[in-house]
Amino acid sequence: MKTSYHRFSWFAGLVAVVLVAAGCQSPRQACCTMPGCAAGTALSAVQTKSSQAAMTPQSALAELQAGNARFVAGTPLHRNFPAQVQATAGGQYPFAVVLSCLDSRQPSEIVLDQGIGDIFSARVAGNVLDEDILGSMEFACKVSGAKLIAVIGHSNCGAIKGAVDDVQLGNLTSLLTKIKPALDAVPAAVQPRTSKNYAFVDQVSEANVRLVMKEIRERSPILREMLDKNEIGLVGGMYDLSTGKVQFYDK
Numbered sequence: 001m002k003t004s005y006h007r008f009s010w011f012a013g014l015v016a017v018v019l020v021a022a023g024c025q026s027p028r029q030a031c032c033t034m035p036g037c038a039a040g041t042a043l044s045a046v047q048t049k050s051s052q053a054a055m056t057p058q059s060a061l062a063e064l065q066a067g068n069a070r071f072v073a074g075t076p077l078h079r080n081f082p083a084q085v086q087a088t089a090g091g092q093y094p095f096a097v098v099l100s101c102l103d104s105r106q107p108s109e110i111v112l113d114q115g116i117g118d119i120f121s122a123r124v125a126g127n128v129l130d131e132d133i134l135g136s137m138e139f140a141c142k143v144s145g146a147k148l149i150a151v152i153g154h155s156n157c158g159a160i161k162g163a164v165d166d167v168q169l170g171n172l173t174s175l176l177t178k179i180k181p182a183l184d185a186v187p188a189a190v191q192p193r194t195s196k197n198y199a200f201v202d203q204v205s206e207a208n209v210r211l212v213m214k215e216i217r218e219r220s221p222i223l224r225e226m227l228d229k230n231e232i233g234l235v236g237g238m239y240d241l242s243t244g245k246v247q248f249y250d251k
């Protein structure tokens with residue numbers, strides 16, 4: 001008995017090492033058992049009421065950071081999407097709401113490696129704020145229990161360039177007007193202030209994210225109260241189109 005126990009514990013230890021090495025030991029990373037999965041490949045479970053309740057603003061941010069790291073490394077979690085559709089049909093418990101640009105190169109679920117029911121995703125050119133986006137964030141946090149609001153702009157943003165160039169085009173004109181205050185927030189020493197100056201454009205993008213974060217606080221008493229009570233977090237960041245990396249801001 002002693003020998004077989006030792007054999008078992010040795011084998012179990014080996015399996016554990018393999019699983020830890022493959023990254024499928026955490027609660028959200030069970031091992032994939034589907035045909036075609038290599039041994040120890042991580043498989044993502046869907047968010048549940050209890051897994052959402054167990055998250056904090058800090059752990060929600062850590063998950064977005066980890067997801068982007070997986071995306072950049074080319075090691076996304078394996079997801080059985082039809083199974084995730086079935087598992088989430090009765091309800092949703094996303095842990096974050098992400099506001100990002102319409103840009104086709106910045107799909108939030110993909111670049112943050114999230115699955116069905118994991119995040120609320122609001123996308124609009126220039127990741128600008130309006131009362132509909134604010135209302136959506138209030139729904140996501142106050143009604144649906146999301147723990148984090150992330151505002152993520154991106155490098156070389158066409159909407160930011162449009163605002164810099166004062167583009168006038170149908171309804172786009174009023175959208176770009178929402179970005180204009182970010183131009184003034186960039187120090188006058190940054191020259192030239194044209195869309196050809198990528199450094200200027202990216203500084204306007206960052207200023208735009210920070211202004212949107214400030215506006216979320218100012219224009220939504222509901223979200224402000226939740227932020228003050230640390231029930232939710234608010235973070236800004238920038239997605240780099242050339243590397244796939246999201247740099248989240250410290251403050």
Ligand SMILES: [Zn+2]
Nearest residue numbers: 101103157158
């Ligand atoms: Zn953009």
